[in-house]
Amino acid sequence: QVQLQESGPGLVKPSQTLSLTCTVSGGSISSGSYYWSWIRQPAGKGLEWIGRIYTSGSTNYNPSLKSRVTISVDTSKNQFSLKLSSVTAADTAVYYCARVGIYYGGKRTPTYYFDYWGQGTLVTVSS
Amino acid sequence: QSALTQPASVSGSPGQSITISCTGTSSDVGGYNYVSWYQQHPGKAPKLMIYDVSNRPSGVSNRFSGSKSGNTASLTISGLQAEDEADYYCSSYTSSSTPWFGGGTKLTVL
Numbered sequence: 001q002v003q004l005q006e007s008g009p010g011l012v013k014p015s016q017t018l019s020l021t022c023t024v025s026g027g028s029i030s031s032g033s034y035y036w037s038w039i040r041q042p043a044g045k046g047l048e049w050i051g052r053i054y055t056s057g058s059t060n061y062n063p064s065l066k067s068r069v070t071i072s073v074d075t076s077k078n079q080f081s082l083k084l085s086s087v088t089a090a091d092t093a094v095y096y097c098a099r100v101g102i103y104y105g106g107k108r109t110p111t112y113y114f115d116y117w118g119q120g121t122l123v124t125v126s127s
Numbered sequence: 128q129s130a131l132t133q134p135a136s137v138s139g140s141p142g143q144s145i146t147i148s149c150t151g152t153s154s155d156v157g158g159y160n161y162v163s164w165y166q167q168h169p170g171k172a173p174k175l176m177i178y179d180v181s182n183r184p185s186g187v188s189n190r191f192s193g194s195k196s197g198n199t200a201s202l203t204i205s206g207l208q209a210e211d212e213a214d215y216y217c218s219s220y221t222s223s224s225t226p227w228f229g230g231g232t233k234l235t236v237l
Contacts, residue, residue, distance in 0.1 A: 039228075046130065047165075047173065047216055047228040060224060096172055100226075112161040112220040113178035120172050 002027040004097050004118035012091075012125050018084040022097030022118060029078045030055045035100035036080045037114065038071060040093040048093075052100055053080055087125045094120040131156065131217055131229035138235040144205040147232045149217030150198060155227055157198035161220035164193060164202045167231075168213045176215075177202060204234070212236040 008020035022036070029036060037052040051061035053071045061069045065084070073080040084091060099116040103109060132150040139145040149156065149164075156162055162180045165173035175184055177193035180200060190205045200219070204211055217229040 046231040047218075049226050049228060062225065063223070101178070110161075111179050112159075112226060113163040113175060114165070114173070114218070114226075115175050115178075115184065117172040117174075 002099060002116045004099065004116055006095060006097050006118045006121040008121065008123070010122055010124060012087055012123060013127050014088055014125055015086055018082070018087050018091060018123055018125070020082045020095055020097075020121065020123070022080050022082075024078045024080075024099075027099075029073065029080065030075050033101065033103045033108070035102055036071075036073065037098045037100050038082045039096045039098055039114070040091075041096070041120075042090075042093040050082065050084075050095075089125050092123065092125045094122050096120045131219060131227055133215075133217060133229040133232045135230070136233045136235065138237055139204075139207045140237045141207055141209065143207050144203060145207060145234065146204075147202045147215055147217075147234070149200040149202070149219075149229045151200075151219055151227070152198055154223075155198075155219040155221040156195065156200050158222060159220045160195070162193070162195060162200040163218045164191075165216045165218065166211075166213045167216065173216060207236055209236050 003025045005023045012018045035052040038050040051071050053059045053073050068085045070083040097118045098114040101115050160180050164177040166176050167173045180195045181193040192203045215232045
């Protein structure tokens, strides 16, 4: 059973950089059938996709956050990480990491869905 | 780019059926069969309920079904149960090679 676990500081000061790591267990982050993604959810609000990374290191980011986001992968540790710079109170949210299925089955049928999620970690931006 | 449009809330009595809509454009819902639905209980992570418009992952009740017509996807829950009370989110792949989420729908079981 694949499991994802977020870790990192729960409190970040305004203008600083938010850093989180997602550790994947029960499966290899190097599998070619998945992206690895970050999603956030402010209290009482909906889900916002932040970005994703492939095992090769290729990335794609939400255009509204692109200038401040960096996602990286460490295949040796089976981890991927998020950095969000110049944070403000508006970045306060529960941050989730998730696996994104992009192919399934023996014929590698294309798809796109978030099948495994971490439990989420609350990051508060405050001085 | 705007979030996909979902009703803020829906409700139904136990045993009834409800449908939640998810409206997008030809650049997302209408253009791809990569629509998925997620259930989120308070304080919990979202759970995948439907993928590729109408496919159910292993372990998800067959009371949950999905469909799509044009730019609108729908999630139907039949035989409503108390445990179905949760927030539901749709998601679609887009022509920008990025996914987009709906604003979420709160389901109340009366």
